[in-house]
Amino acid sequence: MKRLSIAMVSDFFYPVMGGVETHIRYLSEELISMGHKVIVITHKIGDLVGCRAVGNIKVYFLDIPVLCRNTTFPSLYSNLPLFKEVFDNEKIEIVHGHQTMSNMCIEALFHARTLNLKTVITDHSIFEVGPFENIVVNSLCRLALKNIDRCICVSYTSKENTHIRTMIPLEKIHVIPNGIVSDIFYPREKKQSDERIVVVASRLMFRKGIDLLIGAIPLICKGDPEVRIIIVGDGPMKEGIEQVLDENELYDRVEIICEVDHGEVGDIMRRGDVFLNTSLTETFCIAIVEAASCGLHVVSTNVGGIHEVLPPDMITFSKITSEDLAEKVLMALKKNNHNPQDYNKRLRNIYSWERVAKMTEKVYVDIKETSLSYLDRRKEFKGATGFISRFMITMEYIFLFFLGGKSR
The missing domain is CATH 3.40.50.2000 (Glycogen Phosphorylase B;)
Incomplete structure (x- = not known):
């Protein structure tokens, strides 16, 4: 060559x-x-x-x-x-x-x-x-x-x-x-605690559906008093998220991590059980592949090319409303009986950079x-x-x- x-x-x-x-x-x-x-x-x-x-x-x-x-x-x-x-x-x-x-x-x-x-x-x-x-x-x-x-x-x-x-x-x-980089995005060997954690990794901007996320956060927290949410990302709509946390006194249950190296994203995802994607438009959404490779079940809006990305058993699609997103997340947390190792094994060959x-x-x-x-x-x-x-x-x-x- x-x-x-x-x-x-x-x-x-x-x-x-x-x-x-x-x-x-x-x-x-x-x-x-x-x-x-x-x-x-x-x-x-x-x-x-x-x-x-x-x-x-x-x-x-x-x-x-x-x-x-x-x-x-x-x-x-x-x-x-x-x-x-x-x-x-x-x-x-x-x-x-x-x-x-x-x-x-x-x-x-x-x-x-x-x-x-x-x-x-x-x-x-x-x-x-x-x-x-x-x-x-x-x-x-x-x-x-x-x-x-x-x-x-x-x-x-x-x-x-x-x-x-x-x-x-x-x-x-x-x-x-x-x-995806298989050395970064892989599942945990075993769950370290009984905490139920929802992970979001996205630019905090309108086209990523952050308005939907802002509406869904209090509904998820109300529906499951034990759930915690980790949001990885920064952007112009960060203040909107902070405002809803203030209004609902949720700072002890929702963590926002603004600055993080791509190599550290996998460590954060492995803490979670469900990954939430609220995009209004998306061509592919590599974040949902990274999350599933870390063993998380994905809840997502069904927009753009997202339906092409993951096998049906790895993703639950939601209507483009805060209420349905929250409902689907709570259902996924309650079910949560999938095999994280199986998710990773099936995805890493399909989505390798090689x-x-x-x-x-x-x-x-x-x-x-x-x-x-x-x-x-x-x-x-x-x-x-x-x-x-x-x-x-x-x-x-x-x-x-x-x-x-x-x-x-």
């Missing part, structure tokens, strides 16, 4: 914690262990600027201003010199962007096609097609991803959503699930060498509606010319 030179690009990476960040880190580490060269390109985070090492991964923290939600300011052409310099210095062959809502990802892939590099994007989320801001983003994605070589989605639900939004042909879209990396490697290898000229790219956008796209592509090549560069 030829050694590949790959650049992972996204606005989302460590030290910020999240599903995309974790995916990039462990996929990169596994590809490196398989003999490939992998670097990560992201924006500066606090004092992290320039080229740094994160574990055994070389990471470029580029000095690009952040607009909001940890995403960079859209600047289609001005970042071309930065990306080109890194691609050239590292002799990159494949640019693999992560998340269509990442400006860095979209810009890097657009520039990579200009430089005739192979391109892959992994879309980790499901987005509505309707809202105005999403229409704008989807239009930009269709321009930047028009000539994408391959697309990876983490569920079949996500595949359909990405196809509709970006118009990437279905034959170019592959479904590869997320992975398997994910091998499937991703096959996607890379199957991409044929293609050389797109300026005229080839212009021809992709026809009629009056394609005028803006043709103009933007023309400006890209003019800018590259004045940089003294050329397509490979």
Whole structure:
């Protein structure tokens, strides 16, 4: 197998914690262990600027201003010199962007096609097609991803959503699930106490259904006076949770852990009996796989691609109401007769990062060498509606010319 030179690009990476960040880190580490060269390109985070090492991964923290939600300011052409310099210095062959809502990802892939590099994007989320801001983003994605070589989605639900939004042909879209680290997420040998514990691990934001969680907490605690709840995560809706704890005097029964390293999440999950997921939209939800691998039964809203992730006996689905979530959690706590070791044994082979990396490697290898000229790219956008796209592509090549560069 030829050694590949790959650049992972996204606005989302460590030290910020999240599903995309974790995916990039462990996929990169596994590809490196398989003999490939992998670097990560992201924006500066606090004092992290320039080229740094994160574990055994070389990471470029580029000095690009952040607009909001940890995403960079859209600047289609001005970042071309930065990306080109890194691609050239590292002799990159494949640019693999992560998340269509990442400006860095979209810009890097657009520039990579200009430089005739192979391109892959992994879309980790499901987005509505309707809202105005999403229409704008989807239009930009269709321009930047028009000539994408391959697309990876983490569920079949996500595949359909990405196809509709970006118009990437279905034959170019592959479904590869997320992975888990079996050394971190494994079940306890035996229960240390008679406590009944519910674990929640999530960003505390609206789309994660934290409003539902806020409503469910007092109902769960009222329904079982012995239950305790552990919430792992931080975000803008943390104050709402703290308020409901104050109003119901539940601070002695609900623990909030804001800052935790990903390697410590497994230790917290092993304390629990039931894992609660309240998401309003979700492509895959790696947290429910991690929880089930630790031997917890999962109670979750049935949204997005969640129904594809776990076997039916490992998960109980709830209506999107606080009342039904609380009822399903209390039922799961009362039943609680599953075999945690069996959960782990069945999941760790399906969701191993080694398997994910091998499937991703096959996607890379199957991409044929293609050389797109300026005229080839212009021809992709026809009629009056394609005028803006043709103009933007023309400006890209003019800018590259004045940089003294050329397509490979």
